[in-house]
Amino acid sequence: MKKLLTIAACALILSGCQATAEKAAAPAGKPVGVTSSLMSVDVMHNGASVTISRNADNKNTVNPSFALTSRPCPPFCIQPMKLAEGVETIGETEMLAYLEKMTAGDDSILVIDSRTPDWAERGMIPGAVNIPWTALNTAKGADPISIGDIFTEQFGAEEFDGLWKFGGAKTLVMYCNGMWCGQSPTNIKALLDFGYPADKIKWYRGGMQDWENLGLTTVKP
Amino acid sequence: MIRKSLMVGLIGIAASGFATLASAEDKPVGITGSLMSVEVMHNGAAVTIERNADNQNTVNPSFALTSRPCPPFCIQPMSLAPGVETIGEVEMIDYLDRMSSGDDSILVIDSRTPDWAERGMIPGAVNIPWTALNTGKGADPISIGDIFTEQFGAEEFDGLWKFGNAKTLVLYCNGMWCGQSPTNIKSLLDFGYPAEKIKWYRGGMQNWENLGLTTVKP
Numbered sequence: 001m002k003k004l005l006t007i008a009a010c011a012l013i014l015s016g017c018q019a020t021a022e023k024a025a026a027p028a029g030k031p032v033g034v035t036s037s038l039m040s041v042d043v044m045h046n047g048a049s050v051t052i053s054r055n056a057d058n059k060n061t062v063n064p065s066f067a068l069t070s071r072p073c074p075p076f077c078i079q080p081m082k083l084a085e086g087v088e089t090i091g092e093t094e095m096l097a098y099l100e101k102m103t104a105g106d107d108s109i110l111v112i113d114s115r116t117p118d119w120a121e122r123g124m125i126p127g128a129v130n131i132p133w134t135a136l137n138t139a140k141g142a143d144p145i146s147i148g149d150i151f152t153e154q155f156g157a158e159e160f161d162g163l164w165k166f167g168g169a170k171t172l173v174m175y176c177n178g179m180w181c182g183q184s185p186t187n188i189k190a191l192l193d194f195g196y197p198a199d200k201i202k203w204y205r206g207g208m209q210d211w212e213n214l215g216l217t218t219v220k221p
Numbered sequence: 222m223i224r225k226s227l228m229v230g231l232i233g234i235a236a237s238g239f240a241t242l243a244s245a246e247d248k249p250v251g252i253t254g255s256l257m258s259v260e261v262m263h264n265g266a267a268v269t270i271e272r273n274a275d276n277q278n279t280v281n282p283s284f285a286l287t288s289r290p291c292p293p294f295c296i297q298p299m300s301l302a303p304g305v306e307t308i309g310e311v312e313m314i315d316y317l318d319r320m321s322s323g324d325d326s327i328l329v330i331d332s333r334t335p336d337w338a339e340r341g342m343i344p345g346a347v348n349i350p351w352t353a354l355n356t357g358k359g360a361d362p363i364s365i366g367d368i369f370t371e372q373f374g375a376e377e378f379d380g381l382w383k384f385g386n387a388k389t390l391v392l393y394c395n396g397m398w399c400g401q402s403p404t405n406i407k408s409l410l411d412f413g414y415p416a417e418k419i420k421w422y423r424g425g426m427q428n429w430e431n432l433g434l435t436t437v438k439p
Contacts, residue, residue, distance in 0.1 A: 029288075029290075030290035031290060031291070032288045032289070032290060032291050033291040033292065033295060034291070034295070034296055035291070035295045035296055036291065036292045036295050054287070054288055054291070055287050055288045056288065057288055058286075058288050058289065058290060059286070059288075060286070060287045060288045061282075061285040061286060061287065062280065062285050062286075062287050064279075066431075067279040067280050067285060068276075068277070068278070068279060068280075069272070069273050069278045069279065069280050069430070069431060069432060069433030070250045070272055070273045070274065070275055070276050070277075070278045070433045071250070071276065072247075072248035072249060072250060072276060073249070073250050073251040073252070073253070073254070073272070074251065074254050077251060077252070077253045077254050078252055078253055078309070078310050078311055078432060079309070079311075080309060080311045080312070081307065081308050081309035081311070081312055089299065089307075090299050091296070091297070091298060091299035091397065091423070092296050092397070093296055093297075093298050093299070094298070094299055179309060179310070179424070179428060179431075179432070180432065205309070206397070206424075206428075209428075209431060210397060210424075210428070212287070213287060213397075213427060213431065214287060214296060214397070214398065215287030215288045
């Protein structure tokens with residue numbers, strides 16, 4: 001029965017089949033679900049469908065980029081659980097629910113990878129768009145006009161004779177490298193300062209650190 | 222066999238001890254921008270909680286695995302129940318700090334089975350295995366009641382329970398893929414333990430080890 005299942009899985013995923021064949025002596029792995037009732041989620045990334053699941057090899061270890069424990073602090077300090085009043089901190093299952101809603105056609109949600117492009121290149125969450133934190137940060141050279149363009153063109157906010165209306169603005173789901181990363185927190189604080197409603201900002205604190213810890217699918221930007 | 226695994230365990234401790242020695246080129250590894258370390262009491266002795274100082278150090282191999290089977294090791298939600306706050310490392314360290322400063326209204330609980338706690342736990346925590354609070358795993362109501370009165374500070378009141386003076390419980394297990402403390406938290410709520418007196422460190426040992434924070438034996 002187990003063998004039959006393995007063969008079936010091989011037929012579906014060719015690369016997975018090769019990996020299994022190389023470890024012929026090892027017993028078949030046990031299923032690695034997202035939750036007990038969810039094995040995978042299909043999302044759209046850059047116009048193509050991507051399946052988000054967990055790495056199926058029970059012996060797999062974390063991406064070496066995320067195995068380090070002791071990056072210097074400052075700047076890589078441990079972030080609090082809560083950034084600001086009204087800004088909800090979310091985890092993986094909530095992130096997947098947002099990605100799923102977005103893929104099902106809900107255009108009131110935007111998932112943002114706030115990291116610099118070199119980091120995003122190493123793997124990001126399927127369905128997210130990379131808006132580097134520097135693009136929203138005046139101290140890092142972003143000017144108010146270009147930030148305003150992001151507000152109107154990507155976030156759905158409206159300029160109103162010099163004021164801003166956020167009634168139709170998207171819910172932004174932001175992340176960066178995880179609990180030791182200050183990039184999305186810095187952006188979130190700046191967004192609040194510009195009047196972006198707190199209840200339209202969600203923070204995935206675990207970020208790529210926990211996404212990679214859990215062997216979840218990543219893609220190129 | 223037992224001796225051998227004990228030896229391996231001891232070597233593990235020695236190795237992680239050496240790994241915290243920073244070389245001259247290492248940059249400081251603080252907890253936050255303004256906090257380098259915290260001293261807490263563990264089993265009557267002072268322990269300094271800090272982050273491994275070696276900028277090249279990698280995570281404890283026990284926590285490098287990405288793909289434990291689910292079920293049972295499934296991803297937990299961010300929020301377990303209304304009123305039960307989910308906390309992170311900074312908040313956990315604050316509870317430990319307050320407890321060590323004499324605030325006895327707080328109890329930090331490692332909900333894992335003793336074999337896991339043996340591999341390293343958060344200094345200041347006590348190990349109350351999740352099975353000891355779970356009737357489905359053989360714990361009986363009387364022994365659970367004893368934990369309520371003797372460790373949690375709840376009071377039995379002619380067959381009812383009073384939780385007015387019960388401690389704030391800060392529970393954790395192996396992290397976002399661990400259901401042990403979540404299972405305990407749900408039963409505690411079922412037994413009437415007030416939600417606002419229950420805090421959950423969802424990141425658990427997974428994130429504690431990811432960040433190179435100090436661990437101790439039970």
